[in-house]
Amino acid sequence: MRQKLNMLTGKKRGKPLAYPKPLGKKSMVRDELTQVHEFDTSQVEKRKFLKGSRDTIICGDSVEVMRNFPAESVDLIVTSPPYNLKNSTGNGMKDGRGGKWRNAALVNGYSHHDDCMPHWEYVRWQRECLTEMMRILKLDGAIFYNHKWRVQNGLLQDRQDIVQGFPVRQIIIWRRSGGINFNAGYFLPTYEVIYMIAKPNFRLAEKANSHGDVWEFPQEMNNKHPAPFPVRLIDRIISCTNAKLVLDPFVGSGTTAISAIRNNRHFIGIDISPVYCRMARDRIKKQLSEPTLELELS
Numbered sequence: 001m002r003q004k005l006n007m008l009t010g011k012k013r014g015k016p017l018a019y020p021k022p023l024g025k026k027s028m029v030r031d032e033l034t035q036v037h038e039f040d041t042s043q044v045e046k047r048k049f050l051k052g053s054r055d056t057i058i059c060g061d062s063v064e065v066m067r068n069f070p071a072e073s074v075d076l077i078v079t080s081p082p083y084n085l086k087n088s089t090g091n092g093m094k095d096g097r098g099g100k101w102r103n104a105a106l107v108n109g110y111s112h113h114d115d116c117m118p119h120w121e122y123v124r125w126q127r128e129c130l131t132e133m134m135r136i137l138k139l140d141g142a143i144f145y146n147h148k149w150r151v152q153n154g155l156l157q158d159r160q161d162i163v164q165g166f167p168v169r170q171i172i173i174w175r176r177s178g179g180i181n182f183n184a185g186y187f188l189p190t191y192e193v194i195y196m197i198a199k200p201n202f203r204l205a206e207k208a209n210s211h212g213d214v215w216e217f218p219q220e221m222n223n224k225h226p227a228p229f230p231v232r233l234i235d236r237i238i239s240c241t242n243a244k245l246v247l248d249p250f251v252g253s254g255t256t257a258i259s260a261i262r263n264n265r266h267f268i269g270i271d272i273s274p275v276y277c278r279m280a281r282d283r284i285k286k287q288l289s290e291p292t293l294e295l296e297l298s
Helices: 046-053 062-066 119-136 231-239 255-262 274-288
Strands: 056-059 074-079 137-147 150-152 155-157 168-175 191-198 214-216 245-248 266-271
Touching (some): 062 119, 074 255, 231 255, 245 255, 266 274
Parallel strands (some): 168 214
C-alpha cells in the first residue's frame, strides 16, 4: 500500500500529542516531510505512540523514548552511539583537550553530548540502552550495534564490558579507508566493529548470507555531523533483512532514515540534539524531493 510519511507533531509540553489521520492509498511517500517534535513521556500510550512515531524523527533521550514503545514492536535496530572518545588516555583526543587530534570534529563533542563520561558510567548507560533495545525488538529481529575498539593504558578496550551477556551472534568488521596513527605502540586502526545482536528467530533475507563478514566502505565525508554513517553501509544492513520498521536511537544526521527510505522500509529516528534532528529532517526532505522516488511501504 502506498502511503505518505506520517507527520507527528507535538503541542507545548504538557499537552497531548496530535496524530495524523490515516493517509489515502494513492498517496506517495515523498509528499510529506517528517517533523521534529518535543518528547513528553507523560502523555502517550505505548501503542499509540509507536503508531504515531513511524517515519518520524523524535527529539529526546533515547532510553526515555524507547521506554514508551511496546515490547517486541520493532523489526530492526541499526545504530552507532557516541564512542566516549574524549575520555581517552592516549595522545589523540588526550582526555578531551584535543592533543594531536585538536582539529578533529569530535574534539568539541556532539551538540548536546560532550562524549567524555567516566568509563563505568558510559558502560552502564550503553548497557541500559541495549537492554531497552532488546525489550522492544521482535523475536525475529536483530540489533546492528556499531562501535570502535581502542587502546587505553596500553591495553585493548574491545567493548566486551558493554555487550557481555547480550546475544551477540556475529561481529562484522567495517573496514574504513585511510587514517592517521600518532601512537608508536600499535598499528594504525583501520576498522570498526558491528555487533549483530540477534533474537532467536532472526534470519537474513534470501541470499544475504553470501556476503562475508568484512565490509569495506569509505567514511562519509560530506556531512556536517562529527561522526556520520556512510549510507551504503546502512544500505547493506537493511537490504540484508526482511525488516519493515527500522529504529535508530542515535540517529544523528539521519543516515539510517535515509537508507530506510531508499530500501522501502519504515523508520523511527531518535536523537537528543535538536540540531541533529533538524539536520536529519533536512536530509530527509532532500531525499524525498528526488523526482523518481516513489516507495511501496506496507
